Amino acid sequence: MRPRLSIITVTYQAERHLVRTLESTASQTWRDWEHVFVDGGSTDGTLPLIRSYLSRAPAGSWISEPDQGLYDAMNKGIRAARGEYLVFLNAGDAFWDERTLEQLFTRLPEGVDVLYGDHRYMNEVGEILPRRRARPYPVGSLRVSHFRTGMAVCHQAVFVRREVAPFYDLRYRLAADLDWIIRLMRLNPRTYDTGRVVVRYLTGGVSARRLRSYVWERTHILYRHFGPWAVLESLVAMVARRIRGGYPFRG
Numbered sequence: 001m002r003p004r005l006s007i008i009t010v011t012y013q014a015e016r017h018l019v020r021t022l023e024s025t026a027s028q029t030w031r032d033w034e035h036v037f038v039d040g041g042s043t044d045g046t047l048p049l050i051r052s053y054l055s056r057a058p059a060g061s062w063i064s065e066p067d068q069g070l071y072d073a074m075n076k077g078i079r080a081a082r083g084e085y086l087v088f089l090n091a092g093d094a095f096w097d098e099r100t101l102e103q104l105f106t107r108l109p110e111g112v113d114v115l116y117g118d119h120r121y122m123n124e125v126g127e128i129l130p131r132r133r134a135r136p137y138p139v140g141s142l143r144v145s146h147f148r149t150g151m152a153v154c155h156q157a158v159f160v161r162r163e164v165a166p167f168y169d170l171r172y173r174l175a176a177d178l179d180w181i182i183r184l185m186r187l188n189p190r191t192y193d194t195g196r197v198v199v200r201y202l203t204g205g206v207s208a209r210r211l212r213s214y215v216w217e218r219t220h221i222l223y224r225h226f227g228p229w230a231v232l233e234s235l236v237a238m239v240a241r242r243i244r245g246g247y248p249f250r251g
Contacts, residue, residue: 002082002083002084003032003033003034003058003059003082003083003084004032004033004083004084004085004105005032005033005034005083005084005085005086005087005101005105005159006033006034006035006036006077006081006082006083006085006086006087006162007025007033007034007035007036007086007087007089008036008038008074008077008078008080008081008086008087008088008089009021009035009036009037009038009077009088009089009090009091010037010038010039010040010070010073010074010077010088010090010091011037011038011039011040011042011046011050011090011091012039012040012041012042012046013042013043013044013046014039014042014044014046014091014092015042015044015045015046015049017091017092017124017202018046018049018050018091018092019049020092020093020094020126020202021089021090021091021092021093021094022049022050022053023094024089024094024095024098024200025057025089025095026053026056026057027098028095028098028099028100028101028102029098029099029101029102030099030101030102030105030106031058032058032105033058033059033083033101034057034058034059034060034061034081034082034083035053035054035057035059035060036060036061036062036077036080036081037050037060037061037062037063038062038063038067038073038074038076038077038080039062039063039064039065040064040065040066040067040073041064041065041066041067042064047062047064050062061080063076063080068170069170069173070173070176071168071169071170071172071173071176071177072168072170074088074168075167075168075170078162078165078167081162083162084161084162085115085159085160085161085162086159086160086162086165087156087158087159087160088155088156089156089199090156090202092124092202093156093199093200093201093202094199094200095198095199095200096120096196096197096198096199096200100196100198100199103194103196104117104159104194104196104198108192109192111190112161112190112191112192113160113161113164113187113189113190113191114142114158114159114160114161114164114184114185114189114190114191114192115158115159115191115192115193115194116137116142116153116157116158116159116191116192116193116194116198117137117153117157117193117194117195117196117197117198117199118137118154118157118196118197118198119153119154119156119157119197119198119199119200119201120197120199120200120201121200121201121202121203122200122201122202122203123202123203124202126200128200129203137152137153137154137157138152138153138193139193139195140193141191141193142185142191142193143185144182144185144186146185147178147181147182147185147225148222148226148230148233148234149222149230149233149234149237150178150218150222150234150237151177151178151181153181154199154201155177155181156199156201157198157199157201158181160184160189161189164184164187164189165184166180166183166184168180172217172220172221173213173217174213174214174217175214175217175218175221176217178218178221178222179221179224179225182221182225218234219231219234222234
């Protein structure tokens, strides 16, 4: 029988951060999942960690081979996944607590295509950081219009029915997740707001390290999907976020 959920983790030389992710998934009280690892050919201790961990997972698989970047590896993960739903949880990221999947999937309404929730940023030692967004993620039914100014929800906090999940556009090296979720939402999926914090997200990813290139890709994506006014709205929103600062934690 296929698992209810496929957790997809992309790795490359990830030994330093991977343990946190593996401990998070192994501790989940709900066990109807598989863990799919797509490795880019690591030569550190990443692969021994994965092999050891899979003996504790309900089900799982891994491949290790060169790829064309992060989103090519994520496409490989989609192809390898067998679950009804999939979620991307990359090295260093973790579910909020050990009951996260139990709380999501034992109360999930029938027919949901996309379920999503909130996230908290954390640093490399696992400390939860103050809010960096200007407002909470959208409450209620998620719509494509929510993405006119960028990512309205954290990518790792989105669980998607595998049969409706698109592949990532490899023209984009840093912001393909924004293009991916816009194309997903244009399919008019049935969405479900879990109302929960579902993931702890490790800061300092490649988009943060290559910010100028990321902003350029993001601008191109918004222009292609929504036109020039969306680009202007995005710039205004970025300035407003700087001015307003964070918002209170939703527990």
